[in-house]
Amino acid sequence: MDISSSINLNLNFRDSISVTELNYLIKSILDFEPSLQEISVLGEVSNTRVTPKKHIFFNLIDQSSSIPCVMWSSDLNNGGENLDDGNLVLCSGKISTYFQTGMLQLYVNKVKKSGNGDIQKEFNELKNKLNMEGLFDQNRKRKIPKFPTKICVITSKHGAVFKDIINVITRRYPLVEINLIPVPVQGKEAAEKISYAIEEANTLNADTVIIARGGGSIEDLGTFNDENLARKIFSSSTPIISAIGHETDYTISDYVSDLRAPTPSAAAELAVPSYIELLKEIESFKNNLNYTIQEKISDDSRTFENNLDRFLLNTPALSFYNEKIETNLDKLSNNISQFSKTITHRLEITINSLNFLNPSDTISRGLVQTKNSQNKIVKSINEINKGDTITISYVDGVAVTKVISNISK
């Protein structure tokens, strides 16, 4: 690209130099400054990165400042092995710039370790202290609401973090309102500003607060190792998800938050459900519901049918009573007929004996009945006298006779 044609031609170029010229200028000044040629710097190693060619890039830090450093792989045997974050080291080398970017670096050719760095030590001390106080207790951590309506995001308004969070949340769950509370995420005042932002989020009736920051060195993330900020997070009435730095970065804020997300995008995913998954879930609930209610109804129906059968089996046994009555009636009638038979028999006997006594019957057997003239039955010889007229009855007629003589026995 022809730079001169694309910028405002009204500018005066006569006194200007190119970027490359500037970078060379800086580099040459630094490279010829004797006080920067052989120096030893005491500091803590931070944000160590090893390139595939084994060159080591890191930052050397103290409580308030940092400087980028590089140690070429050819110098590694001068104490560069096992160089790690938190090491307190004495670095020897020179200051120069990488002319392509103008970036100033300490070119380290010798390293002397002197144990763990202060920053790491302070971090561990604070971590242990807050842990002892119970600020990291799992059982005091609040649940992140599953279906939030309002989420407060505390992060920088610059950079990709907030955009990433917005993208993820609107894609997954567009029903939620997102409020940004912009804060600086590094520097001296950052921790205090973030504390205020948490207070503000608590007044906004948010369901969830996300505190997020993109990746950075340990000194960049130092804000989130602030003790007061940690206590503010602990006392927040709204559940807080923290997403600070990269997946491997752990800050005090992460430990004390209700939920720690490896990255800001992950925080957004943890803050809201996915509506597509929710729809699937609803569908499966529906099927489940259908199945369960059908089962319940057929269970109840079976219970009912069984009970009904059992109930009908126990219909009051009228037939039993009927049988009882019939049996008794039978018995009764048997008794009666027996009785009547006996009676009849006895009657017959009686009648027979009566028959035997019937006078007309006696006559038929040849006996005769005698009546006097007054038509009275004569039962004794003494009741008749000689000369009386008596009537003798036979079975087939009467003879009127005169008594010639009467002789007593």
Added chain:
Amino acid sequence: MQKNNENFEFYINELEKIIRKLESKDITLDQSISLFEDGAKLAKKCESILNDANLKIKEIQSDFSEQNTE
């Protein structure tokens, strides 16, 4: 009988109690008839609750499927 007790489980339990009483043979005819009368009412109630439930489920299910086809 309290209103909030009036559900299927309550009625079926009552019905079972009655059946147990009917099954025990030491009751009078009068008692058994009165129990039978109560039992029949409970059985009818159970049946109508089940029928209502079935109907309601069918309605809801048809609502479901309408929504799905919208």
